[in-house]
Structure formats: C-alpha cells, structure tokens
Amino acid sequence: MTTTETTPIEAWTRRVEDLVLDLDLSAVRAWKDAQPGRKAIGFLPTYVPRELIHAAGMLPVGVLGAGEELEIVRGDACFQSYICHLPRSVMELGLSGRLDVLDGMLFPSTCDVIRNLSGLWQLEFPDKFVRYVDVPQNFDPEVGGKFYERLLRELLGELCALSGKSPEEVDLAASVRIYNTNRARVSELYALRAEEPWRVPASEAYLALRAGMQLPPEEHTALLEEYLELARAAERPMQDNARVVIAGAFCEQPPLPLIRTLERAGCDLVDDDFMLVSRWLGPDVPETGDPLKALVDAYLAFGGEASCKYVPDGEDKGARLIASVREKHAEGVIFAAPSFCDPALLDRPMLQEALDEAGIAYTSFKYSENTGQLQPIREQAGTFADTIKLWGDQ
Amino acid sequence: MNAPVKKNVVKEPSMLRQKEMIAQHFRDLARAKEQGKKVVYTFVPGNLTELMLSFDCLPLHPEINALQSGMRKLSGEYIAEAERAGHSEDVCTYVKCDIGMMLKGNIGPTGEKLPEPDLLLLSYTGCFTFMKWFELLRERYKCPTAMLHVPYQGEGHFTEEQVQYVVDQLRSEIIPKFEKVTGQAFDIDRLRDLLGNSARAEEDLVYVLESAKKRPSPIDAYFGGVYYIGPLFTAFRGTPAATEYYRMLREEVDARAAAGQGPITPDGLLDEERFRLVVEGPPNWTHFREFWKMFADEGAVVVASTYTKVGGTYDRGFRHNPERPLESLAEYCLGCYTNLNMPTRVDMLTNYVKDYEADGFLINSIKSCNSFSAGQLVMMRQVEKRTGKPGGFIETDLVDPRYFSASNVKNRLESFFQMLAQKGQEVPA
Numbered sequence: 001m002t003t004t005e006t007t008p009i010e011a012w013t014r015r016v017e018d019l020v021l022d023l024d025l026s027a028v029r030a031w032k033d034a035q036p037g038r039k040a041i042g043f044l045p046t047y048v049p050r051e052l053i054h055a056a057g058m059l060p061v062g063v064l065g066a067g068e069e070l071e072i073v074r075g076d077a078c079f080q081s082y083i084c085h086l087p088r089s090v091m092e093l094g095l096s097g098r099l100d101v102l103d104g105m106l107f108p109s110t111c112d113v114i115r116n117l118s119g120l121w122q123l124e125f126p127d128k129f130v131r132y133v134d135v136p137q138n139f140d141p142e143v144g145g146k147f148y149e150r151l152l153r154e155l156l157g158e159l160c161a162l163s164g165k166s167p168e169e170v171d172l173a174a175s176v177r178i179y180n181t182n183r184a185r186v187s188e189l190y191a192l193r194a195e196e197p198w199r200v201p202a203s204e205a206y207l208a209l210r211a212g213m214q215l216p217p218e219e220h221t222a223l224l225e226e227y228l229e230l231a232r233a234a235e236r237p238m239q240d241n242a243r244v245v246i247a248g249a250f251c252e253q254p255p256l257p258l259i260r261t262l263e264r265a266g267c268d269l270v271d272d273d274f275m276l277v278s279r280w281l282g283p284d285v286p287e288t289g290d291p292l293k294a295l296v297d298a299y300l301a302f303g304g305e306a307s308c309k310y311v312p313d314g315e316d317k318g319a320r321l322i323a324s325v326r327e328k329h330a331e332g333v334i335f336a337a338p339s340f341c342d343p344a345l346l347d348r349p350m351l352q353e354a355l356d357e358a359g360i361a362y363t364s365f366k367y368s369e370n371t372g373q374l375q376p377i378r379e380q381a382g383t384f385a386d387t388i389k390l391w392g393d394q
Numbered sequence: 395m396n397a398p399v400k401k402n403v404v405k406e407p408s409m410l411r412q413k414e415m416i417a418q419h420f421r422d423l424a425r426a427k428e429q430g431k432k433v434v435y436t437f438v439p440g441n442l443t444e445l446m447l448s449f450d451c452l453p454l455h456p457e458i459n460a461l462q463s464g465m466r467k468l469s470g471e472y473i474a475e476a477e478r479a480g481h482s483e484d485v486c487t488y489v490k491c492d493i494g495m496m497l498k499g500n501i502g503p504t505g506e507k508l509p510e511p512d513l514l515l516l517s518y519t520g521c522f523t524f525m526k527w528f529e530l531l532r533e534r535y536k537c538p539t540a541m542l543h544v545p546y547q548g549e550g551h552f553t554e555e556q557v558q559y560v561v562d563q564l565r566s567e568i569i570p571k572f573e574k575v576t577g578q579a580f581d582i583d584r585l586r587d588l589l590g591n592s593a594r595a596e597e598d599l600v601y602v603l604e605s606a607k608k609r610p611s612p613i614d615a616y617f618g619g620v621y622y623i624g625p626l627f628t629a630f631r632g633t634p635a636a637t638e639y640y641r642m643l644r645e646e647v648d649a650r651a652a653a654g655q656g657p658i659t660p661d662g663l664l665d666e667e668r669f670r671l672v673v674e675g676p677p678n679w680t681h682f683r684e685f686w687k688m689f690a691d692e693g694a695v696v697v698a699s700t701y702t703k704v705g706g707t708y709d710r711g712f713r714h715n716p717e718r719p720l721e722s723l724a725e726y727c728l729g730c731y732t733n734l735n736m737p738t739r740v741d742m743l744t745n746y747v748k749d750y751e752a753d754g755f756l757i758n759s760i761k762s763c764n765s766f767s768a769g770q771l772v773m774m775r776q777v778e779k780r781t782g783k784p785g786g787f788i789e790t791d792l793v794d795p796r797y798f799s800a801s802n803v804k805n806r807l808e809s810f811f812q813m814l815a816q817k818g819q820e821v822p823a
Contacts, residue, residue, distance in 0.1 A: 078772050080789065082484070082761050087768065109546065112522045112764040118548055119736025120769045123776060132548025132735070136559075137518060137525070137541065143566050144543070147559035154555075310518075310525055310541060314532045342764055345482040346489065346526035350533055352480065366484070 009204070009230040016207045016223070017256070019214060023069055023093065027214045028061055029101050039103040039163050041129075044090070044117070045251040046110045046308050047280045048133050049152060049295050053106075054217060055175040056159035061102060062213025062277065065089040068255045068370040078120065084340040085368040086252035087117045094125065104129030104162060110251055110308045111343050129162050131155060137310040139300045149296045156292065172291040180285055182217045185224040187283045192231065194270045194328040198238045199231045202269035203260045209275050210253075239268070242385035242392075243330045246272035247321055247351065248337035248344040250306045254367050261374045262334070266385035270328040276306055307343035318354025325360055331388045334381065335364035361388060406658050408643040412624050415639065417504060419452075419629050424506040426452050432576050435511040435531065438705045440519025440544050440727035442568070444588035444632040444714070449576045453629045454508065456527065460491040462503045464679030464793035472498065473794055486523045487762040487794040489530065496534060511537050513575045515568070519544040520704070520732030521765040540571040544727040550738045552728040560724035586716035588632030589723075593713040598640035599626055600708050605647050606697040607750055610667035612650035614657040616696035617686040620677060627705030632714075659690040668693030669814050672746040674739075674773065675758040675766050676701045678790040681798045685790075688804050692811045698746035700739065703731035710742075732765045740776045747781040753814050756786040756807075761797045784817060786810035 006014075019027055032038040040059040043050070050060040066072070066089035074095040075088030093099050105128065107118035118132040134151065136144030160167050189208060193200040208227045212220035241263075250273040262269060281298040285291075305311065305320035325333060333355060337344035348364065355362050363384040365377055405413075426433050434451045436442070438458070446453050463469040472494025473487055479497060481490050495501070502508040516528040516539055525541075532539050542563050545556045569580050602622055606615045613619070622643060630636035650656075656664035660683050671689075673696045678685050689696065706712065707729050715722040731739070747755055757774055759767045774785040788806050791797035 078769065080759055080761075080767060080771065083764065083768050107548075113768040115522070115546055115548075116736055116764075116768040119739070120772050122735070122737050123740065123772060132546060134545045134548065137543035138559075138563055138567065140566060143559070143562045146562070147545075147555060150555045307526070308522075310543070311529065312541065314529070314536070314539070317529065317533070340484045340764075342485050342523055343526065345485045346523065346530070348482065349480045350529060353533065366482075 007234065009227075009234045012227060012230055013204055013207060016211050020207055020210045021067070021069055021256075023066055023098055025061065025098065025101050025214060028059060031059055031216065032101065037164070040101060041104045041106060041159070042099060042102040043106040043277070044108060044110065044114050045275070045277065046108060046306055047135065047277050048106045048108050049299075050217070050277065051172060051175040051179050051291075051295060052152060052156045052159055054178065055170045055172040056156065056163045057165045058103070058159065058163050059216055062210075062275065063090055063093070063099065063102075063105070064210070064213060064253050064275070065369045066093055067253065068257070068372060072370075082340055083113060084252055084338050085370060086338070087113050089369060090117065091120070091124075094121070102128075104131070106131050106133050108133045109135055111341070114251070129158070131158065135299065139312065141297065141300055145296055145300050148299060149293060152292055152296060173287065176285050176291045176294060177287055178217050178221075180283070180287065182212070182221045182224075183279065183281065183283045185221050185228070186212075186278050188228060189224060190271065190279075192228065197241070197243065197268035197270055198236050199234060201263055202272070203256060203263060204231070206256065206259055206274060209278055212278055213275065240389070241266050241268040242332060242388040243268050243270045243328065244332045244334050244385075244388075245270060245321065245324050245328065245330045246274070246334050246336050248307070248335050248341070248348065249274055250276050250308070250344070252338035252341065252369050254336060255369060255371055257374060258336075258367055258371055258377060261378045262381050265378045265381035266389075267334065267381055270330050271324045273306060276304070280304060307347040318351045321351055322354060322358050322360065325358075331392050332361040332363070332384060334384065335362060337364075337366055339366045339368050361392070406646060408639060408646050409621050411639055411642060412621060415625060415630060415635055420502050420504045420506065423452055423454060423502065423509055424504065426509045432512040433509045434513045434515050435528075436515040437517050437519070437521075437524050438627050439521060439730040439732060440517035440542070441627070441631075441705065442515065442517060442542070442723055442727075443629065444585055444592060445564075445568070445572065445723065446515070447588055447632055448581055448585040449572045449578050451513070451572070451576065454511070455628055456492040456531070457488050458628055459495060459502065459508070460488040460793050461679045463491050463495055465682055466503065467680065467795075468495075469680060469793035470795045485762065486527075487792050489523060489527045491793045492527070493530060496531075510535055513537060513571060514539040516541045517544065517727065518542060519727050520546070520730050523765070538571055538575060540568050542568055542727070544733060547728060547734050547738065550735050552725065556728055557721055557724045560727060561720045564720050564723065582719060585719050589714040589716040589719055591634060591637050592626075592632045593715065595626055595631065595637045595640040596706070596708045596713050598637075598644045599623070601644055602640070602647050603698070603702065603709055605651055606695075608651055609751075610654065610656040610664075611670065611695050611697050612647050612655060612657060614659065614664075614686075614689075614696050615702060616673045616677065616699040617659075617682075617689070618657050619696070619699055619702040623702045623705060657695060660686060661690060664690060664693065664695065666693045667695050669754070669811060670695055670697045670750065670752045672697065672743060672750065672752045672755040673699040673701070673758060674743055674755065674770065676704075676760050676763065676792060677758065678760075678798050679793050680791075680795040681800060684800060685798075685803070688807050692807070694811060697750040697752055700731055700742065703742075705730065707731055707734070736769050736773065740773050740780075743773065743777045744780045747777065747783050752783065754784045754786065754810070755781075756788065756810065759787060759789045761789060761791040762794065763792060784810070784813055786813075
C-alpha cells in the first residue's frame, strides 16, 4: 500500500475550501475579535464599492448564499417557489443567526429580487444598518456621475457614523491603493488561467476569488500571491480540453461541485463572471486626485458588461463577451444562469444572437446554488467540449 | 376547459367611454405613419405621457398590449412563440407575450398592425425587467432608445438628489431625443398645460378610489379599479378627454353611492357586500372575468388595491404640478408603487386595511413579476401582525394561461372567505 503525500497546492485548496464553505463566517468573527469595536458589513452581488467600507475601518463581507451546504426552511417561508434560490438562502443565514456577525448590509441594484430583499432585511432586522446602493444606469459624468458621487459621499458618511471613525481620519486613497493591488492579483490569476489553464483549475481559481469575500483585502492579496506561486510551481500535466467562457453566473453562485463537473467534462474555464465585484472597476482606479471621484469615474468608464447593467448602444450588446472569447482564445461559451434569474435569462437570447453573428459556439443550462443533479450537466458540457474538439474548426 | 363566462356582461357608461377612447387611440396608431405621427413605446410605471403629448407623439405600451392579448386569449400562443425563439420559461410573461406578438406580425387589439416605434422611451421605474425588455425590442426595431433611470426609494422616501438626477436625465437625455426624433422644439408651456389637466383628472381618480371607504362601497377598487386607472395610466393623462372621463366617472360613482348601491360587476350591480378586502398584486388577465366572478359571487368587494397604484400613488397626495414641470415628472416617477421599498408597501397595505375597514387582505402573487412578488410572504405576515386581520395568498400569472388554475384559485378563495365568515367579520345584512 502506498500513501500519497499532500502537495502544497492541495493543502492550500483544502484550507481555502474550509474557509469558503464556512457558513458561520468564523474568519469574519476572528477578525472582529482581534480588536474590540471592529465592525463588518455584508454586501450582495453584483457590485458595491468595497473601498468605502474598508476606508471606514470595517470589513466588507460578500454574502453569496449558502450553496448546497444548508437546509433551507425559514428562507423558503419568505419566497415563492418561482423566486431564485439566493434570497432564500441569504434569508436562512440571517434568520438562523449566522449573519449576526455582520453589523450592516448593502444591497446593490442587481435585480428586483435583491432590491426587495433590502426591504425585507429592514423589516426582519430593524436594528441593523441596511442600505440599498443604486448604482447609476446613466453613464454621463455630469448626470449619472454626479448622482453617484453624491450617493457615495453620503454612504461613506453613514459608514463612518456606524464605525465611529471620524471622516477626517478616513484615508480613502489608501483603500483604493489596497484594492488596486488586490484587483491586479486577481487579473494575474485570470491571466495565468487563460494562458495555462491546466495549472489553474477553475475550481481553485474560484476558491481563490471567493476567499476574498471574507478576508480583509490585504490578507486576500497575500493569499492570491501564495496561490499564484504554488500554481506556477505545481507540476500538472497539460490537457487537451475545450477552452470555454462562463456567462450568466454573476449573482447566485454555482455550487463548487458544478464547477468541478464542468472541468471533468473536458472544459477549461478560461473566463467567467463569478464575483464581478472583484473585477468590476478594472485593474487600476486612478490613485491621484480625489479618491471618491476616482471610484465614480472608474465605475462610469469601466466597459465591463453584466446583465444588471444597461448597455446604452445596442451595437455593443454582447461585445464584452465576444471580446472575452477572443482575448482568452476561448472556443465557446457556456451560458450558466440560475433558475428564475430574470437579468441573465432575459439577456441570454441577445447574447446568443451576438455569438451567432460572431460564429462562436455556445450551450446553455440553468442551475441553482444547491443543484445536486450534476450528471445531466456533465453530459451536456462533455458533449459541448467534444463537439468543439471534433468540429470546432469547421 | 375554462368555465363559461356569462355573455351579457354589464358595463358602466364610463367603461364604454373608455373603450371608445382606446379604440380611437389604436385607430390613430394604425394611421400614425401616414399622418406623420411619431410613435413612442414606453411603460406604464413612470410614464412621461404629458411630455410625449407635448411633442405630438403617440404612446404605445407593451404591457397594455400584453394584457389585452391576455384578455383576448391570445397570450398563450404568443408566449409559446417567444419560448420557441429561445426565451426562457422562467422569465416575465409580459415580455414574452409582447415578443411573441411582434414575431407574429404585431397585430393590435383592433386587428390592425401596430406601427413600429420611432423611439423607445425606457422609463426604468420600479421594475428591472423593463430594462431588458427594451434592450430586446431595440435589437428588433433598431430605433433610438432613451433611457430614464429612476432610482429606487430604498430608504422609504425620495431625496432631492434623486429628483435632481431624474431631472438632469430629462434635460440631457430624454428631451433632446424627443426633439431629434420629432424635429420639434421642447415647449414647456405646452407641457404645463397638459400637467394642469393631469392634476384635475388625478383629483377625480382619488375621489373615486376613496369612495370605497363608504359602506357599501360603490366601486370595486381592483377589478373595477383597473378600468378606472386606464386613461390616467396610459395614453391619455393630460388630455381633455381624460379629464372629461374622470368627471363622468366621478358622477357615476357618486350616483351609486347616493343610492346606496355597490359596484357594478360583470353580472350587474352587486346585491350584497359581504366582505371588504384589500388586494396586493396585479390581476390575472387571461381569466379576468372568471377571476372577478369568484369574488363577486361571494359578495367580496375589493375596497383598496396596490395594483391601481403602479402608475402613480395619487392617493398619497401626489399631483402633477405645472409650476414645477420637470421636477413634478421626476417625483411622479419616483413615487410609483413598485418603486417603493417593502416597508413602505407594508405600511400602505396596513393603512388600507385600517382606513377602508377591510375584513381581510389578499395577495395575488404573480409568477412572472419579481418586482411585485419577491417578498410578498413576508409582507403578508407583517400586515397580519399589524392589523390583526387575516391574509390570503393565491398564485396566478399575468398573461400565461398555464399558470391560472381556476379550481385551485377558487378553492383557496372559498377557504379564505369561509375563514373570514367564521371569524365573525362578515358584514351584517
């Protein structure tokens, strides 16, 4: 009998998976316990300016649901069967006390469900700080920009009032720098995955990204650097997989086994829209001038596309997805959207039409964060990968 | 098989007047191109009708097309067409009905082809789906699109900054697009005149809706209410025709109240008001009269509803104001019902139950409308707790006939009415 020694990257993966799957948010509790008076603020997908929370001296915590890890009872009593799964698991986490560690919650303007969830949170947790973050859909600096700037200044003031930090003490520029460094490491991770996908399985990249939903950005950056070093050093065989981009999973997250299933089906996920908050502003928010204005300008200028964001020019619809396919040398797109996700599912026909015109292959399925029946997805993704490999050039 | 609907449907004179107004509007739409009129597709919540009319544009509302297709039993076919074209079974059926109708030739309720839009006015108010809907239409029509982002009342009120943001968009985005599409200069005095007409009609609408505080209520504020809101929520707000319609409606309701009469149902005057209800959520359109009859047969009268506030919460005091035209339009958009946060919606329902002395309240949860439906179970518990009145919950859909199960809905309603009766809250004869 032989024993297999755990490699450093396997040890990293286990450690980070334990962190990510910990619904009690022990890492957040530990951060708060390390210094009396610390506070943490939860946020839902898709995008909030985490720099503001950080600058106010608090820990931003991504609340992305409970995956397949939790039996939903009270959450199901809040939502009808035709509402997606994320709000019911978030509500379950809240009502079961697992989110008590959070001193407030931000609900960004992703869709009607998250919007309404913000109000339910106000009703169910009246003593908690709750804010709806209505990011602009008008990208004119003189219109949407001004509105967003006022919104962010007000939000920063409220966050400071909550944390007890005087606005004079706030060093937002430092927070922007810290998150810029973090975004740069995230970009590096995605670049390496696209260049040498066999070195960076999507499941590991996902864990690396998701760890940032609980850790302070400085720690998360260090964790990413550790992973990048391990991944580059790891001896892993090159594989002849199909290179695909995942689209539609920007809010409710697919369970980790589903991501692994796609890999086992022969797909290298060379790009995705998981946890866009980590990449929403691009790698570099300007570090000179008024940092809050820099966050506003970066938001307006960022050309990223997600179903929750209005595309002012119809000609641009799907352009970002096609650019991702081209830049990452992908051979196809997998539309993976949560069931009952209006934004992703309404977007899908338009994106598919854009891909048709660009001659890019795609396949589509739906999931929920607790999807357990993975075999049909494995068969579908495997067939798609085989098709690409066999007839992709035709 | 659907249950047979009584053939001799009784209609109020105001309903007949409205029917003629709508028919004329669709005739105008059918001739729009030959008469050089510009057609603007837009939505009911946050509609800028006075602004459109000030540019001599003809509004067309995809939601209204969809609901009319639902009432005419065409929506199932349209939805199937959209699903065949790749639209998910999970998403809003208004969208799919509209897309399906477009794919099948865009034939309107009068049997004539609807004109293509010269402008898509995307008033993104209280419903995320609107944004995707008009992105989808833009793909098909390749016409200019004007996007008005109306921020949500997340904190239960709107702020000066939000009003300013909407006004800024009107000035920098919406009005210039209208000027470009129509070739006409913006005439603020004309807009003021139209807004003045609107305010008068709004006053009369509120008077009519609040008449339901009387016992018996002379109106049904849900099934009848959807007719009462028609002109103000669609193409006619600001027109003398709408003002006249509401004057006529008010007199009609006054006359019934003076005679101690209840509302007119499809079967005629309701003999006895047994239950007074508040209803949250839109109605089902595919079986509208059958649905209404389930209430009327039990003597259940809806005395207040939230659906009649999707196109404006006039009973909370808002009136269009000619003195502040753009600010007034902004405040109108911000105040539409589905743009209010959940605590405000719970407050409204609670106040309705109290102010209208309702015996209970009912939620008609719409499968394909997340804007309305997400969180309604929590709303129900909150309103029950605050009012002590029983709440009922049924599930249907807007225009997808697959999601209207008449027997299930009827069973649930009968149980609900029995519960009301057993609680001793039945109005004494």
